[in-house]
Amino acid sequence: FFALAGLINGLSATFLGLFVYSRKPQDPRHKIYALFCFCLSVWSYAYFRWLLADNPSSALFWSRVFMAGAIFIPPAAFHHLIKLLGKEIPHSFLVGNYLFSLVLFLGDWGPWVVAGVRPKAIFPYWPSPGPLFHFHLIQFMVLAVLGLWILREELEKSDGLRRNQLRFLI
Numbered sequence: 001f002f003a004l005a006g007l008i009n010g011l012s013a014t015f016l017g018l019f020v021y022s023r024k025p026q027d028p029r030h031k032i033y034a035l036f037c038f039c040l041s042v043w044s045y046a047y048f049r050w051l052l053a054d055n056p057s058s059a060l061f062w063s064r065v066f067m068a069g070a071i072f073i074p075p076a077a078f079h080h081l082i083k084l085l086g087k088e089i090p091h092s093f094l095v096g097n098y099l100f101s102l103v104l105f106l107g108d109w110g111p112w113v114v115a116g117v118r119p120k121a122i123f124p125y126w127p128s129p130g131p132l133f134h135f136h137l138i139q140f141m142v143l144a145v146l147g148l149w150i151l152r153e154e155l156e157k158s159d160g161l162r163r164n165q166l167r168f169l170i
Contacts, residue, residue, distance in 0.1 A: 003051035008019055010044030013037045029083045036076040042069030044166075050125070059117045059125030066112050071104045071136055078143040099157075100139060107132045 005055045046066035053059035075097040082089055095116025107113050114130040120126035140159045148170065 003048050003148065006044045006048035006051065010041050010048060013044060014042035017041065020030040026167040029080070032076065032080045032083050036073070036080050039069045039076050043073065044069075050127075053125055056117050056125055060082075060114065060127075063117060063125070063149075064108050064114050067133075067136075068105055068109050070109060071101050071113070074136075074140045074143040075101050078147050081147050081150065084169075085150065087150060087154075097139065097156070100135075104132055104136050104139075 012112060014037065017034045017040075020037070021030050021034035043066050050059055050062035050066055053062055077092065078097065079094055082094070104113060107130070110130075111138065112130040113129040114133070115128045117127055118126040151166055151170050153167050154170070155163060158166055
């Protein structure tokens, strides 16, 4: 079931990202949404493969690949939200988050993000976090809270259809 969910999620993100991008490839909102969907797709397909792994080295490889996708999800999702809402934030904030994710991505290919795999609950090869994994979680939480804060502020200023759209986003 878990592997199948990863595959369905990957296919959904792939097709949705391609569909939205194909509608207006020159629109920055569509480009960034496609990037977000690409990151989700990498994470989902590798998650699918990780759950099908039959040995520790394969499971470790695929868990590092799914983290490679997951590492870029927070900045891509936040960037998309900012573009979608038309908010102005310092360019350096976005670039800094992408660069931070790049550092985590480089650390992902050693024991720094995923240290190894071990049995846990029903999973024979559960990833063990490395020391940099916690920085990924912090970035994820900070960008998620900041994104929700921005959405709440926009919601307070809006009405009608725009208000309903923002509620849907939240």
